[in-house]
Structures are given as C-alpha cells and as structure tokens.
Amino acid sequence: MDDTDEALLVEDFGAFYDRYVKALLAYFQRRTRDPEAAADLTAETFASAMVARRRYRATSPTAAAWLFAIAQNKLSDYWRRGRAEDRMRARLGMERLAVSAEDAELIRWLGEEVATQLVDELPPDQRDAVRAHVLEDQGYAEIAGRHHLTEATVRKRVSRGLRVLRDRLGGGHA
Amino acid sequence: MSSDYIERLRAELLRAEPKPARRALKPLAIAAAAAAAVVLALVTIGDQAPDDAQTYQLSGGAQTARVLQERFAAADVDATVKVSGATVTVLADEDARPLLQPGRLAIYDWEASRIGTGPATFEQATARAARHGDAQVVRSDDGWYALAGPPALTNADLQRARAAEDPLTTQPAVLLDFTQQGQHKFIELTRTLAQRGADGVQHADPFETAQHFAIVVDDRIRALPFVNWRASPDGLRAAHISDDLTDHTATELAALLDSGPLP
Numbered sequence: 001m002d003d004t005d006e007a008l009l010v011e012d013f014g015a016f017y018d019r020y021v022k023a024l025l026a027y028f029q030r031r032t033r034d035p036e037a038a039a040d041l042t043a044e045t046f047a048s049a050m051v052a053r054r055r056y057r058a059t060s061p062t063a064a065a066w067l068f069a070i071a072q073n074k075l076s077d078y079w080r081r082g083r084a085e086d087r088m089r090a091r092l093g094m095e096r097l098a099v100s101a102e103d104a105e106l107i108r109w110l111g112e113e114v115a116t117q118l119v120d121e122l123p124p125d126q127r128d129a130v131r132a133h134v135l136e137d138q139g140y141a142e143i144a145g146r147h148h149l150t151e152a153t154v155r156k157r158v159s160r161g162l163r164v165l166r167d168r169l170g171g172g173h174a
Numbered sequence: 175m176s177s178d179y180i181e182r183l184r185a186e187l188l189r190a191e192p193k194p195a196r197r198a199l200k201p202l203a204i205a206a207a208a209a210a211a212v213v214l215a216l217v218t219i220g221d222q223a224p225d226d227a228q229t230y231q232l233s234g235g236a237q238t239a240r241v242l243q244e245r246f247a248a249a250d251v252d253a254t255v256k257v258s259g260a261t262v263t264v265l266a267d268e269d270a271r272p273l274l275q276p277g278r279l280a281i282y283d284w285e286a287s288r289i290g291t292g293p294a295t296f297e298q299a300t301a302r303a304a305r306h307g308d309a310q311v312v313r314s315d316d317g318w319y320a321l322a323g324p325p326a327l328t329n330a331d332l333q334r335a336r337a338a339e340d341p342l343t344t345q346p347a348v349l350l351d352f353t354q355q356g357q358h359k360f361i362e363l364t365r366t367l368a369q370r371g372a373d374g375v376q377h378a379d380p381f382e383t384a385q386h387f388a389i390v391v392d393d394r395i396r397a398l399p400f401v402n403w404r405a406s407p408d409g410l411r412a413a414h415i416s417d418d419l420t421d422h423t424a425t426e427l428a429a430l431l432d433s434g435p436l437p
C-alpha cells in the first residue's frame with residue numbers, strides 16, 4: 001500500500017496517527033506546559049482530522065502541514081477559552097481519556113526533552129529551519145528573508161527535518 | 175515509562191471512526207436567474223411547494239419577498255412566497271427555516287468589544303449589554319456574550335458570500351468578499367489585531383497572545399478567527415467562516431448572506 005502521509009490519512013488513519021501522535025503531543029506540551037491540556041488538544045485535533053480527512057486533497061499543503069494547521073486553530077481556541085474544546089470528540093461520541101501520572105510524565109518528556117534534543121541533533125540547516133518554523137512559529141517567508149534563502153528552500157529543510165524527527169520518534173508504519 | 179495513553183487514544187479514535195457517508199449535494203441554482211426574477215404581489219418559486227410544507231409568516235413586503243426568493247433559489251429550496259399587504263407568507267418544508275433569518279452580518283474586534291469576561295447566561299449578557307447603548311447580545315457554543323458596538327464591518331461592506339472550501343483545511347466554508355471600502359476596513363481591523371497581539375511580546379507564542387475577530391450572523395457567533403501576528407503582521411486580506419459547516423449548511427449560510435439582510 002502507498003505509505004505516504006496523504007495516502008495513510010485517507011486509507012489508514014491508525015497509521016497516520018502513529019506517525020504524528022508523539023509530535024503533536026510534544027507540540028501542545030511545549031506550548032501549554034500542561035500535560036492534560038496537551039492530551040485533550042491532541043485528541044481533539046485527531047478527532048477533527050478524522051472527520052475532515054475525506055475532504056483532504058493531495059493538492060492541499062502536505063498532510064502534516066494540514067494536521068498542524070488544525071492544531072494551530074485548536075491551540076488558539078484553547079488560549080481564548082482557557083480550556084480545550086471537545087466539539088469533535090463529542091460529535092464522534094468519544095470519551096475523554098483520563099491522564100494518569102505516568103501519562104503526564106510521558107507527555108512532559110515528549111514536549112520538553114525529546115523534541116528539543118532531537119531537533120538539536122538534526123543537520124544544522126534543517127535544525128535551524130525546524131527550530132525557527134516549528135518551535136518559534138516563524139513563517140517561511142520570514143525565515144527565508146532573515147537567512148537570505150528562497151522560501152522553497154526553507155520549506156524543503158523544514159520538511160526534511162520533520163521527516164527525520166518523525167522517524168526518530170518511532171512513528172513507523174503500523 | 176508505563177504510560178499507555180497513546181495506545182488508548184488510538185483505540186478510542188478508531189472505535190469512534192465514522193463510516194464514510196456523504197449527503198448528496200443538491201445542484202446549486204443559478205443566482206443570476208434569481209436576481210432577474212421580479213417580485214410583484216405574488217411570487218412562486220420552484221415547481222411547487224413540497225408535500226410536507228409548512229407555513230411561515232414574516233412581516234414585510236415585496237422587498238422581503240425578493241430577498242427570500244433569492245435565498246431559496248441559491249439554496250435550491252422549493253418554496254412558495256406570497257405577499258399580502260405587510261405580511262409575507264412562505265410555504266416550504268423545514269429546509270427553508272434557516273433562510274428566514276434576518277441575515278445581519280457584523281464583524282467585531284473580539285477582545286475590544288467583549289463586555290465582561292467569559293461566557294454568561296442570556297440574562298447576564300443582556301444585563302451587560304444594557305449598560306452600553308449599542309451593544310449586541312450574541313450566543314456562542316459556550317454561552318452568551320455582550321459585544322459593544324458599532325461593529326467594524328456589516329452587510330454594507332459585503333460584496334458577495336459564496337460557499338466554497340477553507341483554503342487550508344479544505345473544509346466546507348463560506349468565503350466573504352468585501353466591497354473596496356469593506357476590504358480597507360477589514361485590513362485595518364486585522365492589522366490592529368496583529369499589532370495588539372504583538373505588543374511587547376515579540377518572543378511569545380503567537381497563539382497565546384493572538385487577538386480575534388468575531389463574525390456574527392444575527393445573534394450567533396459563526397466564527398472567531400485569530401490573527402497570527404508573526405505570520406501576518408500587516409493583517410489579513412480575506413475572511414471566511416468554516417466552523418462546523420457541512421456542504422449543505424455552507425450553501426444555506428452563503429445564500430443567507432449573499433442576498434443581503436431582510437429589510
């Protein structure tokens with residue numbers, strides 16, 4: 001079977017989840033510093049992606065960028081409300097999962113240790129691009145302008161860096 | 175580490191995975207044909223009213239009927255519209271109900287307009303609004319809010335509303351095209367939001383300090399987009415509503431807004 005992100009998103013959501021769940025937990029943990037919120041936001045983001053995935057077209061940004069665009073909306077909504085919304089989970093009839101002390105420890109570890117460490121181990125051009133775009137939320141155009149690169153080059157470095165991180169985080173094929 | 179959270183969430187997601195099912199799209203009527211139709215004392219839309227038709231009555235005259243006619247045609251709803259004096263009678267099924275709303279659009283600076291903090295009951299929001307002369311009470315999925323007016327943009331700034339897709343997520347959406355003046359107002363509004371979000375926090379997470387604008391249709395907040403001040407320091411050029419819409423409800427909402435508000 002085609003194992004690109006785009007194919008897995010539509011045909012094997014479990015495998016798509018496996019690839020990105022740790023990166024998403026780390027993303028939310030780094031921003032909220034709250035493992036329960038990170039868990040809720042991750043669940044809500046995947047629930048939204050699952051509902052929406054049949055509309056995804058390969059002509060859109062990459063499936064990973066699409067997933068993180070949903071994540072950004074959830075994060076902004078979280079800061080506005082002071083809590084993670086549960087609309088999509090409610091629509092799907094999903095139960096809210098309790099976050100144990102061990103779960104919280106895992107999420108903190110993903111967010112505060114592993115991601116930073118793995119990013120630091122990337123080749124310098126990918127490391128700087130991933131750090132600026134993913135960890136500091138700088139736009140592609142902004143990074144390109146600052147480092148005198150084309151936007152396409154920055155996108156390529158971020159994409160390659162994220163792929164390496166995903167593989168190192170164990171997001172293999174299900 | 176003994177956490178099984180990732181496995182439990184995976185199992186819960188796959189358990190809840192919806193079966194693929196798509197509602198068949200109704201063919202869209204041609205808006206131009208609707209605009210060309212002339213409303214006199216009696217207007218009939220579609221071949222006939224559906225068998226399970228209900229009767230709806232609104233106050234208004236020929237102008238109200240003309241707006242409703244445009245909405246029904248754009249949303250492909252069979253309906254019969256009659257005007258008698260100052261009353262408009264609509265014979266249609268349940269699909270017509272959302273199109274009978276006033277259709278008033280208002281876009282607010284969310285943080286600057288909101289009166290009080292957090293959601294409230296309807297009574298509390300009404301009390302908050304009463305302390306401001308031109309405030310509007312609106313509902314969201316988490317409660318009621320009072321927004322101090324005037325809004326930054328209204329129907330007068332809207333040139334067109336059309337059902338389409340969210341450009342990024344490909345979800346059903348209603349795209350709002352503004353008039354030239356409306357475009358200037360919208361850029362100004364979102365530039366102000368970007369600047370306020372960035373004030374004094376250049377190294378902060380833009381999602382934590384992002385400011386929002388509220389797109390309100392009648393008494394309901396239909397979208398609360400944020401402005402990412404780092405990505406869009408000069409504001410935004412386009413607005414769309416994509417929260418919780420289906421193809422069907424996006425078509426309805428576009429028809430509601432594109433026809434203009436009821437008089």
